[in-house]
Amino acid sequence: MLVIKLGGSAGINYEAFLDDLARVEGPAIFIHGGNAELDEISRRLGIPPRHVTSASGQSSRFTDRETLEAMFMVYCGRVNKTLVEGLQRRGVNAVGLSALDGRIATGRRKSAIRAIEDGKPKMLRGDYAGSIERIDPTLLTLLLGAGYLPVLTPPALSTEGEAINVDGDKLATEVAVALGADQLLVFSNTPGLLADVGDEGSLVTAISLANMAEAEGFAQGRMKKKVLAAQDAVERGVGRVIFADARVGRPIARALEGAGTTIMA
Amino acid sequence: MLVIKLGGSAGINYEAFLDDLARVEGPAIFIHGGNAELDEISRRLGIPPRHVTSASGQSSRFTDRETLEAMFMVYCGRVNKTLVEGLQRRGVNAVGLSALDGRIATGRRKSAIRAIEDGKPKMLRGDYAGSIERIDPTLLTLLLGAGYLPVLTPPALSTEGEAINVDGDKLATEVAVALGADQLLVFSNTPGLLADVGDEGSLVTAISLANMAEAEGFAQGRMKKKVLAAQDAVERGVGRVIFADARVGRPIARALEGAGTTIMA
Numbered sequence: 106m107l108v109i110k111l112g113g114s115a116g117i118n119y120e121a122f123l124d125d126l127a128r129v130e131g132p133a134i135f136i137h138g139g140n141a142e143l144d145e146i147s148r149r150l151g152i153p154p155r156h157v158t159s160a161s162g163q164s165s166r167f168t169d170r171e172t173l174e175a176m177f178m179v180y181c182g183r184v185n186k187t188l189v190e191g192l193q194r195r196g197v198n199a200v201g202l203s204a205l206d207g208r209i210a211t212g213r214r215k216s217a218i219r220a221i222e223d224g225k226p227k228m229l230r231g232d233y234a235g236s237i238e239r240i241d242p243t244l245l246t247l248l249l250g251a252g253y254l255p256v257l258t259p260p261a262l263s264t265e266g267e268a269i270n271v272d273g274d275k276l277a278t279e280v281a282v283a284l285g286a287d288q289l290l291v292f293s294n295t296p297g298l299l300a301d302v303g304d305e306g307s308l309v310t311a312i313s314l315a316n317m318a319e320a321e322g323f324a325q326g327r328m329k330k331k332v333l334a335a336q337d338a339v340e341r342g343v344g345r346v347i348f349a350d351a352r353v354g355r356p357i358a359r360a361l362e363g364a365g366t367t368i369m370a
Numbered sequence: 371m372l373v374i375k376l377g378g379s380a381g382i383n384y385e386a387f388l389d390d391l392a393r394v395e396g397p398a399i400f401i402h403g404g405n406a407e408l409d410e411i412s413r414r415l416g417i418p419p420r421h422v423t424s425a426s427g428q429s430s431r432f433t434d435r436e437t438l439e440a441m442f443m444v445y446c447g448r449v450n451k452t453l454v455e456g457l458q459r460r461g462v463n464a465v466g467l468s469a470l471d472g473r474i475a476t477g478r479r480k481s482a483i484r485a486i487e488d489g490k491p492k493m494l495r496g497d498y499a500g501s502i503e504r505i506d507p508t509l510l511t512l513l514l515g516a517g518y519l520p521v522l523t524p525p526a527l528s529t530e531g532e533a534i535n536v537d538g539d540k541l542a543t544e545v546a547v548a549l550g551a552d553q554l555l556v557f558s559n560t561p562g563l564l565a566d567v568g569d570e571g572s573l574v575t576a577i578s579l580a581n582m583a584e585a586e587g588f589a590q591g592r593m594k595k596k597v598l599a600a601q602d603a604v605e606r607g608v609g610r611v612i613f614a615d616a617r618v619g620r621p622i623a624r625a626l627e628g629a630g631t632t633i634m635a
Contacts, residue, residue, distance in 0.1 A: 174452070182445075186525075194532070205451060247516055260451075
């Protein structure tokens with residue numbers, strides 16, 4: 106079982122990616138985000154994105170109800186159905202889903218966050234965001250068994266039955282763990298983890314749990330989250346996690362051949 | 371098997387509708403549109419809706435690629451996931467799908483339409499619209515068998531693998547026929563078919579295929595399409611079609627008790 110995550114950043118070669126995805130043999134789950142597109146569409150809708158910094162220094166999107174509905178539109182609508190259409194055109198019987206559907210991922214909503222705005226601590230309320238606590242693999246397993254390719258995206262469902270914004274990499278990790286995936290491929294617009302973030306030649310080709318602390322030292326910003334999620338996945342039984350480049354031809358084949366950064370036990 | 375179609379018009383009591391939908395026993399498929407919301411969101415995105423009149427006098431939406439992507443956002447994103455969220459909150463294990471997913475509905479794209487604009491005949495190209503030619507019930511049957519409630523919406527998939535805008539009532543008819551539904555309930559913001567469109571007291575309570583011609587005489591505009599689709603459904607084996615009011619409390623229970631307009635053989 107292969108879990109493939111594609112981030113929504115600039116420079117990604119979607120046509121090459123879908124061409125390669127159509128060649129994957131055996132059961133696979135495809136997970137995507139839509140962060141960059143959400144910023145664009147939110148601005149066009151007149152609800153500019155609001156990114157806040159938590160007291161611990163982490164930056165995240167503040168997801169009020171209007172932004173959550175924009176997320177439905179972008180993640181579950183435009184991005185998900187464009188990918189499903191592209192896969193169907195290539196003969197792959199894809200089924201697009203959010204993690205709300207069939208209660209694939211449920212978790213707790215954290216409606217208030219302590220944030221720093223203009224240098225001052227503030228309590229922001231009305232956030233529709235949360236963390237995944239449980240994966241129900243029933244629907245995914247049913248679809249895989251019937252030969253479909255699930256194409257999955259946030260949001261997830263809160264325990265109170267509200268949609269919640271959850272991190273796409275975390276969703277991929279939790280799904281890979283729940284389904285006992287051999288491999289989790291995490292694609293973005295970099296070659297993998299870089300020792301020097303400004304130098305694409307400084308790729309770290311392999312990390313083991315033993316030298317994880319060093320890798321976490323290299324990782325900055327969003328990449329730090331990805332490394333922690335990968336570590337978590339491997340510790341919980343996923344065979345290996347590969348960070349790979351989605352800007353190149355044959356991106357999935359290359360990643361499976363050893364390009365990118367491999368994280369193993 | 372019950373197929374329930376809800377149009378996206380003003381005045382609909384969504385909370386009452388979902389409350390009642392959560393009480394339905396036995397297998398059901400819920401189909402929705404999003405026409406009114408698409409107009410609103412398209413305007414906010416700066417791509418105002420373009421409705422064209424065909425040479426035969428029928429009005430339809432001209433769906434260029436940008437509008438199709440707005441349709442992904444509104445139908446498959448905002449409307450579909452808001453309904454799924456509302457159902458999940460009520461304990462119904464809903465799965466939201468477009469007719470692209472699992473190739474539920476496929477048909478032929480008609481990319482050019484002969485239309486009248488400003489009184490002059492014109493050939494408009496680049497339309498992503500088409501008519502459904504085939505329903506593949508595999509995915510719906512799989513989900514129903516596992517106890518899920520499918521929540522289905524246009525677009526469908528063209529034979530060339532492009533998304534196409536298809537009529538929601540037609541999608542409901544084709545799904546009801548393909549799954550051998552006993553009943554197809556078609557909800558909108560009117561009590562049913564009215565003999566006098568301006569008088570809600572002039573409800574036509576029953577139509578049989580024998581007096582269909584008379585009913586078609588009453589029906590105007592969009593209602594005419596609905597009556598023809600209902601006739602088609604009944605002729606092809608659906609037990610009965612009911613046009614009913616989605617503005618009231620217990621709308622589904624009332625429709626099943628005999629409110630609205632019933633079309634039978």
